[in-house]
Amino acid sequence: MKKENIYILGIESSCDDTSAAVLCNDSILSNVVADQKIHAEYGGVVPELASRAHQQNIVPVVHQALEKAGISKDQLNAIAFTRGPGLMGSLLVGTSFAKSLAFGLNIPLIDVNHMQAHILAHFINETDHKTPPFPFLAMTISGGHTQIVKVNSHFNMQVIGETIDDAVGEAYDKSGKVLGLGYPAGPEIDQRAQRGNPKAYKFTKPKVDGLNFSFSGLKTAILYFVQRETKANTNFVQENLNDICASIQYTIIEILMYKLKLAVKQTGIKHIAIGGGVSANSGIRKALKEAESKHGWTTYIPKFEYTTDNAAMIAIVGYLKYLENDFSDFDVMATARLKL
Ligand code: KG4
Ligand code: ZN
Numbered sequence: 001m002k003k004e005n006i007y008i009l010g011i012e013s014s015c016d017d018t019s020a021a022v023l024c025n026d027s028i029l030s031n032v033v034a035d036q037k038i039h040a041e042y043g044g045v046v047p048e049l050a051s052r053a054h055q056q057n058i059v060p061v062v063h064q065a066l067e068k069a070g071i072s073k074d075q076l077n078a079i080a081f082t083r084g085p086g087l088m089g090s091l092l093v094g095t096s097f098a099k100s101l102a103f104g105l106n107i108p109l110i111d112v113n114h115m116q117a118h119i120l121a122h123f124i125n126e127t128d129h130k131t132p133p134f135p136f137l138a139m140t141i142s143g144g145h146t147q148i149v150k151v152n153s154h155f156n157m158q159v160i161g162e163t164i165d166d167a168v169g170e171a172y173d174k175s176g177k178v179l180g181l182g183y184p185a186g187p188e189i190d191q192r193a194q195r196g197n198p199k200a201y202k203f204t205k206p207k208v209d210g211l212n213f214s215f216s217g218l219k220t221a222i223l224y225f226v227q228r229e230t231k232a233n234t235n236f237v238q239e240n241l242n243d244i245c246a247s248i249q250y251t252i253i254e255i256l257m258y259k260l261k262l263a264v265k266q267t268g269i270k271h272i273a274i275g276g277g278v279s280a281n282s283g284i285r286k287a288l289k290e291a292e293s294k295h296g297w298t299t300y301i302p303k304f305e306y307t308t309d310n311a312a313m314i315a316i317v318g319y320l321k322y323l324e325n326d327f328s329d330f331d332v333m334a335t336a337r338l339k340l
Contacts, residue, residue, distance in 0.1 A: 006077045006322060007069075009101075010315025011062065013094030014086025014114045015144070016045045018057035021311035022069035022076075023319055026125040029069035031305060031312040034061050043183045044173070051089030058097050065311070076107055078327070080318025083111035084338035085144070091334035099330055108327040112317045113338050114309075115140055118275035119151060120320065121306040121313035132271050132300045137263055141256065141284070142276030143169030143184065146213050148263045149340065151273075154320050157340045160267070161211025161259060168252060169278050171215035175222045175248050179237055189245045190281050196246030201225065203251045211263050213255065222248060253283040257291070264297065273300035280307040 021031040081098035102109040148161040176185020
């Protein structure tokens with residue numbers, strides 16, 4: 001007997017990307033992302049502007065996602081949306097839109113935890129991507145979070161380490177600001193790092209207990225380093241930008257890999273997945289690939305389009321919850337802080 005197809009619309013609006021995706025079972029039919037260029041002028045996300053841009057983007061983005069998927073809204077089985085964590089004003093736009101559409105279509109509403117979605121993006125069915133077996137370790141590295149999570153099953157996750165201050169993406173973006181780069185600086189630092197010498201400059205690594213991280217000290221160290229060197233040579237940054245970026249990236253990857261190795265040692269789990277914006281980084285991808293042959297790990301690296309914020313990852317969580325009949329009440333509220 002042929003299995004019935006389940007169509008889920010996913011909506012993501014937790015920060016500065018408005019995204020909608022349509023999934024047929026665990027396969028993606030469309031994944032539309034409208035990013036908001038406006039924040040670059042301010043060197044960071046301005047919550048009020050983000051919320052306003054979501055309001056402008058959400059209808060066309062959802063429309064485009066349905067059109068690209070080649071289905072009509074009446075074929076949808078459920079609507080999944082990001083409930084949190086994120087910026088309240090941004091979350092509210094996606095939440096109210098998802099509620100009204102699900103109510104109008106008389107179909108179930110499914111709330112999704114954004115951080116869980118970064119991890120469960122690995123369950124999207126892709127021909128060239130294998131799915132991690134339970135239990136596995138997931139390191140979520142983004143502009144808002146840095147966590148190591150023990151994933152026992154789809155919806156049983158345990159945070160075993162996290163940042164005590166800045167997220168790793170923030171370390172990239174704030175270092176970029178010191179160097180005069182645009183926002184977000186992660187991708188440019190990564191590009192430049194590949195052309196520079198990673199051992200040119202040495203930054204001290206933080207000493208944090210157990211599996212926790214700290215990145216605020218690194219940002220300050222880079223600031224003082226740049227101030228000191230520019231005093232001696234006003235063109236220091238311009239003349240050595242690639243080497244500075246390579247050295248910053250080298251330090252960050254060393255910190256992440258050190259904690260991952262510790263997590264493997266403590267748990268005995270050697271299946272390692274990454275997720276979140278910083279998982280697009282070439283340095284962490286290379287380090288994980290090397291760890292496969294060096295330490296016998298099996299690593300799971302998401303496709304680029306599922307690294308930064310996107311609705312495909314929200315839709316896959318929607319599908320997994322749909323299979324468990326795990327639906328939300330219509331009075332569900334957006335929540336800026338939401339634990340795993
Ligand atoms: O997951 P994401 O889109 O949003 C949050 O939930 O925070 O992550 C955005 C973060 C930004 O800090 C950005 O600089 C960083 O991901 N990022 C990168 C790279 N691509 C994006 N950081 C380092 N290397 C990259 N290639
Ligand atoms: Zn994210």
